[in-house]
Amino acid sequence: MGYIAIKGGETAIGQAQELLEFLRTHSFTANPLSLDQIQHQLHFLHSRVLSEGGLYHPELASLAIKQSMGDTLEAAFYLRAYRSTRPRLSETPLQGGKNMRLIRRISAAFKDIPGGQMLGPTSDYLQRLFRFELLDESPEQFRKIAKSWLQETPKEALPTTFPKVLESLRQEGLLPSVSECPNRPFDITREPIVFPVTRSAALATMARAETGSILAIAYSNMRGYGDIHPTVAELRVGYLPVQMPHLVTGELIEVGEILMTECEVVAMYDAEPNQNTPTFGLGYGACFGHNEVKAIAMAILDRALQKGMKHSPDHPSEDPEFVLLHIDGIESMGFASHYKLPHYVTFQSDLDRLRSTQNQSR
Amino acid sequence: MIQSLTDEAIQKNGASVGVLNTASSETNRYNYQFGFLDEYAKKEVRRTLLKAVAIPGYQVPYASREMPIARGFGTGGLQITLSLIGSNEILKVIDQGSDDSVNAVNIRKFVATTCPGVTLTRQTAEATLIQSRHRIPEKRLKFGQILVLQVPYPDPLVVVEPSEEKRKIMHGDGDYARLWVKLYEDMVKFKEITISHRYPTRINGFYVIDPSPIPRFDVPKLHQAEALCLFGAGREKKIYAVPPYTDAEPLSFSDIPFRVEDFTDEQGNRRTCQRCGSMTSFLNELIDSKGAKVYQCSDSNYCDSQLGDQK
Ligand SMILES: [Zn+2]
Numbered sequence: 001m002g003y004i005a006i007k008g009g010e011t012a013i014g015q016a017q018e019l020l021e022f023l024r025t026h027s028f029t030a031n032p033l034s035l036d037q038i039q040h041q042l043h044f045l046h047s048r049v050l051s052e053g054g055l056y057h058p059e060l061a062s063l064a065i066k067q068s069m070g071d072t073l074e075a076a077f078y079l080r081a082y083r084s085t086r087p088r089l090s091e092t093p094l095q096g097g098k099n100m101r102l103i104r105r106i107s108a109a110f111k112d113i114p115g116g117q118m119l120g121p122t123s124d125y126l127q128r129l130f131r132f133e134l135l136d137e138s139p140e141q142f143r144k145i146a147k148s149w150l151q152e153t154p155k156e157a158l159p160t161t162f163p164k165v166l167e168s169l170r171q172e173g174l175l176p177s178v179s180e181c182p183n184r185p186f187d188i189t190r191e192p193i194v195f196p197v198t199r200s201a202a203l204a205t206m207a208r209a210e211t212g213s214i215l216a217i218a219y220s221n222m223r224g225y226g227d228i229h230p231t232v233a234e235l236r237v238g239y240l241p242v243q244m245p246h247l248v249t250g251e252l253i254e255v256g257e258i259l260m261t262e263c264e265v266v267a268m269y270d271a272e273p274n275q276n277t278p279t280f281g282l283g284y285g286a287c288f289g290h291n292e293v294k295a296i297a298m299a300i301l302d303r304a305l306q307k308g309m310k311h312s313p314d315h316p317s318e319d320p321e322f323v324l325l326h327i328d329g330i331e332s333m334g335f336a337s338h339y340k341l342p343h344y345v346t347f348q349s350d351l352d353r354l355r356s357t358q359n360q361s362r
Numbered sequence: 363m364i365q366s367l368t369d370e371a372i373q374k375n376g377a378s379v380g381v382l383n384t385a386s387s388e389t390n391r392y393n394y395q396f397g398f399l400d401e402y403a404k405k406e407v408r409r410t411l412l413k414a415v416a417i418p419g420y421q422v423p424y425a426s427r428e429m430p431i432a433r434g435f436g437t438g439g440l441q442i443t444l445s446l447i448g449s450n451e452i453l454k455v456i457d458q459g460s461d462d463s464v465n466a467v468n469i470r471k472f473v474a475t476t477c478p479g480v481t482l483t484r485q486t487a488e489a490t491l492i493q494s495r496h497r498i499p500e501k502r503l504k505f506g507q508i509l510v511l512q513v514p515y516p517d518p519l520v521v522v523e524p525s526e527e528k529r530k531i532m533h534g535d536g537d538y539a540r541l542w543v544k545l546y547e548d549m550v551k552f553k554e555i556t557i558s559h560r561y562p563t564r565i566n567g568f569y570v571i572d573p574s575p576i577p578r579f580d581v582p583k584l585h586q587a588e589a590l591c592l593f594g595a596g597r598e599k600k601i602y603a604v605p606p607y608t609d610a611e612p613l614s615f616s617d618i619p620f621r622v623e624d625f626t627d628e629q630g631n632r633r634t635c636q637r638c639g640s641m642t643s644f645l646n647e648l649i650d651s652k653g654a655k656v657y658q659c660s661d662s663n664y665c666d667s668q669l670g671d672q673k
Contacts, residue, residue: 009464084427087400192423195527331597334433341465344458344646345496349558349577352623360553
């Protein structure tokens with residue numbers, strides 16, 4: 001047949017896939033990337049994909065990055081699609097960020113915090129100058145760096161957990177008291193989101209948001225389309241234990257740990273009509289992997305959305321529908337791509353309307 | 363029909379899940395089960411479908427899983443198809459009316475891979491399940507057939523109200539006043555209703571649906587249709603239905619009738635398909651190799667069968 005160019009697509013699709021595979025594999029050195037290289041040397045890319053994919057599977061996240069040739073939207077998409085094939089078998093008990101095995105924690109609110117600031121691996125103070133010596137690196141150099149770092153590190157044992165900065169603020173009465181979470185967490189992967197949504201549903205949606213999208217909306221609030229004016233009370237990166245009841249005894253046991261980033265911001269206080277003493281407002285952000293900018297953006301938007309849910313939203317970043325329905329990378333990327341699909345029928349229909357309307361105006 | 367389909371699907375899918383659970387070797391650690399989705403996901407979609415059939419035209423929210431094809435490429439339709447399909451199904455997939463459009467080919471290939479045993483067909487009359495984007499086949503569907511339409515925008519009110527929360531209240535109240543005003547404003551401004559496709563259609567006298575981006579030409583086919591029509595919006599996470607023998611009326615004023623796409627030429631004759639000669643089908647406008655404008659059926663199977671009949 002072939003009377004529409006894009007028809008007869010079976011062979012064309014096949015060959016396009018082969019060409020893509022050629023693009024992925026052709027190089028002068030012909031060294032395939034190993035999953036280990038991706039997870040460690042592309043630490044932040046890997047973290048981003050884990051978080052946007054919404055499935056904590058470091059091995060498959062690496063495979064997704066490899067398969068998608070480093071496209072973050074596509075890589076997260078692979079994880080999401082795979083997640084659809086997995087049943088939810090059980091729920092783990094709630095965990096607080098306090099139980100994290102930390103690799104980094106900082107506070108912008110206080111110079112001295114209980115337990116101390118801990119910079120950890122950060123690029124915050126790097127001067128972004130090229131290190132041209134990395135143009136040609138050898139595996140020996142990798143080993144040398146590791147060896148010297150491990151030798152020089154003091155063997156002193158760190159405490160397993162650190163107190164949260166917010167705890168001291170709370171003790172001083174500067175924060176609203178914590179009310180027990182009345183409901184089970186909302187699982188956005190199993191229940192439809194129907195507006196108005198709970199804060200739990202909003203947080204879950206933001207936790208797997210596309211980094212650029214959530215940052216852009218949070219930035220609009222920071223710049224003036226909003227007035228959260230946050231202070232980072234604490235930002236922590238570390239490994240959070242995952243617990244499950246033992247199959248026989250029912251006793252909680254640790255089955256593993258996940259790398260997470262958590263951010264708590266305090267914002268200028270919000271006068272409560274039925275509350276005598278004003279307190280700071282709180283915003284919370286957390287996601288899989290090491291993604292500090294995303295966690296900060298999420299915490300700011302959490303605060304902004306709480307404001308918008310209570311009063312009516314004054315800015316896009318305070319509107320739950322605007323924020324939550326536009327930050328998912330898999331959805332926005334998919335819909336943008338779909339415009340590449342044939343639209344012959346609807347376009348024919350558009351032509352009919354335009355010609356007819358033109359005739360009317362003649 | 364749904365009942366027998368679901369039972370069948372549960373049985374078939376249950377069996378293959380059993381196989382998956384016993385798989386232990388390193389190579390099939392990440393194998394995919396029959397119908398790709400996990401069984402709880404399929405069950406949720408089937409429950410949502412039952413509710414949608416029970417309340418014709420009502421958009422039932424559901425969690426909507428991510429599919430291995432992109433959002434906007436038919437993930438809503440595909441979730442319905444995979445939740446209903448059993449290995450004895452005869453499936454047809456079309457896009458723009460054509461079985462050979464790239465997206466149709468891709469979806470068909472995916473179903474063939476993940477649903478072994480399913481029969482694939484191009485014949486509209488033969489199919490028990492038809493997944494389609496942008497068209498309802500020319501050949502009238504029969505009772506027992508299921509048509510699954512892929513939906514980008516499930517809510518007809520989105521053109522007048524961006525907030526989903528507010529739209530939900532408007533639907534509940536049967537408040538379509540702003541939609542009527544939009545149609546009226548069109549008449550005042552352009553002397554024509556400018557909605558070309560996705561024409562708002564009232565189902566069973568109450569809810570107004572977006573019938574998916576089918577042309578106006580296809581909207582009357584929904585009215586008192588024998589087949590069950592299911593609509594899946596994956597990205598927007600809604601499912602709705604027009605059950606068999608249900609009224610489907612495009613919104614129109616009593617003095618301005620609803621009109622389908624006009625295929626009459628300058629001389630006032632109905633244009634015909636240059637390939638099969640059909641004078642009744644929806645036509646695609648094409649530019650041939652000499653630069654001339656020609657018309658052909660958008661429904662490729664219909665066009666082929668018309669040609670076959672002539673031989
Ligand atoms: Zn034809």
